[in-house]
Amino acid sequence: MSGCIPSIAARPIEVTVAFNQKPYDLFELQTGQVRLIGLKTEARIDPARPDERRKSSLVEAAMILGPIVASRVTAAGITVYYRPARADIAVRWLAGAATDPTASLCYPYARMELPGTETAPPDEDWNPDPEFCTSLDRDEEHLRTAAHEALRRLGWRGGVAYDPACSTGTFLSSLKSVFPATRTIGQDRNAGMVSLARARLDEVHAGDSMRPAVARHSVDLLVLRHLNVAVTTAAEAAALFRAASDRLRPGGHCLVFGHTPVQLPSAFFEMQGYRVLSQLAATPSGHALFEFYVLAKPWETR
């Protein structure tokens, strides 16, 4: 679109994010023929509590800056040129994307605290103290709801659901509460999380998700919630996806999402042979969007 927007439109302005700031706060939202840039800030977690705002996976209309005209990666960091969008039009784009099966939301710029050096946060962040776990579970409610919706659309009746980085186990156990014929298998490298999850899931393994504890092609539904910027680098995310993908049976499905930006684009999943059924979902109230990849593994793998 960039060169093609007639000059009668608003004059472009730019947003620059240095490598040592948070380039992964920049998101691209595509819907129809429009390609929008936005900058993620704190969002309302629950529309009923408008004062409670936190940074999460949620993207609201007010975070949309406008249609992308051009972007540059220079020594100064990431610069995106865009035509500033009117607030009412941004609301319409967001609503349109929520019902557009081809719409995408993605984060093109990785975490790079030192220029060119991607870092993942230390594992100690994952101390499962009760307050942290409660907050984590609450902030993921829209993700659980979206998963239930997606599985209903897929006609999911049950089977083995495996999450190689299950943390508290709340996600899988919520799946089972809606689809009781599900066998829930979790895995986590954090001993505290493993203990918590054992109270909630059918089977829990301790260990790094690079070494999935389940057999090849034994999984009907693969849940990947750990390929995101707070947990891993882009290169590690690709390796983690490949390791887990091997466990999913042909014809099975995979859900990919995260509390923070997913480090792999939809194109990567296609390259691994998956059909991408959808790339984002909306909160029940429709006030925000978030990355939510629904992938189908073909029966015949190429």
Add this chain to the structure above:
Amino acid sequence: MSGCIPSIAARPIEVTVAFNQKPYDLFELQTGQVRLIGLKTEARIDPARPDERRKSSLVEAAMILGPIVASRVTAAGITVYYRPARADIAVRWLAGAATDPTASLCYPYARMELPGTETAPPDEDWNPDPEFCTSLDRDEEHLRTAAHEALRRLGWRGGVAYDPACSTGTFLSSLKSVFPATRTIGQDRNAGMVSLARARLDEVHAGDSMRPAVARHSVDLLVLRHLNVAVTTAAEAAALFRAASDRLRPGGHCLVFGHTPVQLPSAFFEMQGYRVLSQLAATPSGHALFEFYVLAKPWETR
């Protein structure tokens, strides 16, 4: 377009260019609704001499990789996911772009030899030995031709044409040979180039182009051939543009191009108040495209 290409199209593949390779070889060509990625390699300089290939400003159809699906900037460098294009379709896209006034060709990724650190090559490269000058002048023939064409379309009758980094002076002197009522004023920081240019131009100044030697609003046609990756960084290019732009009179025109990728996007020129009349041009034979910005400075500057 990225999320929107139906999955019946070719499965995406990726190209990755590390920061310490040449990310500025990646170009984006936009025409109509299609956004293409390409990788610049050696091009035919003269279609009549097919064996003579050099890396220059020229982009040929064979360098087009395909429609962009997604792009990522990570510690590994720049990764662009695209759907590989058939050769005959790439030829059609190139031909379409040549006659599309809204088409654009740009290089989104700057020179960064160390990750995140942009560098400009040392000035010693600009030793005006006769062989180098002959090669330089010959490789710029399509740029001179495009300038003549552009000025004809603008109805240029003559006036002051100023080039703050004139090198051999060949460019401005060729303008005067076609438009004799042109007063040619050059400037260069390289003493050898100043000597060469003095034999060809009406007026030549020695000095850095950050300090243009001509008066404010005294120029009718500004020629900027030095805002490119072989000469300057993106940040310097912006400062150089602003310094020179101040010398151009309201209602005047500006041509921006380079032997290597221009470091400023079209959106930057718009942000400075210019109208962008076109962003690229084709060789006379139509076998290749190159960046060629024709800018109009409004009468009333905002």
